[in-house]
Amino acid sequence: QVQLVESGGGVVQPGMSLRLSCATSGFTLSNYGMHWVRQAPGKGLEWVAVIWANGINKNYADSVRGRFTISRDTSQNTVYLQMNSLRVEDTAVYFCARDISSWSPGFWGQGTLVTVSS
C-alpha cells in the first residue's frame, strides 16, 4: 500500500537551512506528481510546492519561491524539500502528498514539524 513518511523537521534559527525528506513506498515515484503542503499553528493548509511526474517541472508558492527547492531521488524513492533562508513564518507542520490524479494530492504522510525561532 502507499506509504509516505516525512522526516527532517526540527528547531532552527531564522536565516538557517533545513532539508525535509519524504520516504515513499508502495508505488513508482516517477509515475506521480508529489506535493509539499504545510499548516502553521492555528492556521489552514497552505500549498508549498510540487514536482511533476516527469521530475523536470516544478512549481512553488509565491511565499517560498527562490528559497525552497523540491527534488526527488527515484533510486531512493524519496522526495526532498530544501528550505533556505528560513523565516519565523515558515514554522509549520510540513506534509508530503502524492497525486491520485493530476493536481489532486490524494495520499498524505503524517507530517514533520519545523519550528523557526531565535
Add this chain to the structure above:
Amino acid sequence: QSALTQPASVSGSPGQSITISCTGTSSDVGDYNYVSWYQHHPGKAPKLLVYDVSNRPSGVSIRFSGSKSGNTASLTISGLRAEDEADYYCSSYTSRSTSYVFGTGTKVTVL
C-alpha cells in the same frame, strides 16, 4: 496565490445534510475541474474526500459529494454523523503562477 473562500463554520444535527461552499475565480475553480475536498482532524493527515470536482476515491463514503457551478464549488455531507466533526478544505489548480491553492477552511460542528 489568494486562498479560495470558504465559510468559517457550518453546523448541523445528526442525520441532516450540510453544504460547504468554496468560491474562487475564473483562474482556478471557474476554469478548471481540478477541485478537491479534504477532511482534516487536528494532528492527523488530511483525508481526500473528493477530487476532480465530483469523484470519490475508493473507500470514501457516498455521503460525501462534490459539485461546481461557475466559480463556486460545493461539498455536501448527507446523513451527518458525530465523526464528521472536523475541518474541511477545498483546493484547486490555479493558472496564476501554475500552482495550487487551498481554501480558507470550514469547521463543521455536529450539534
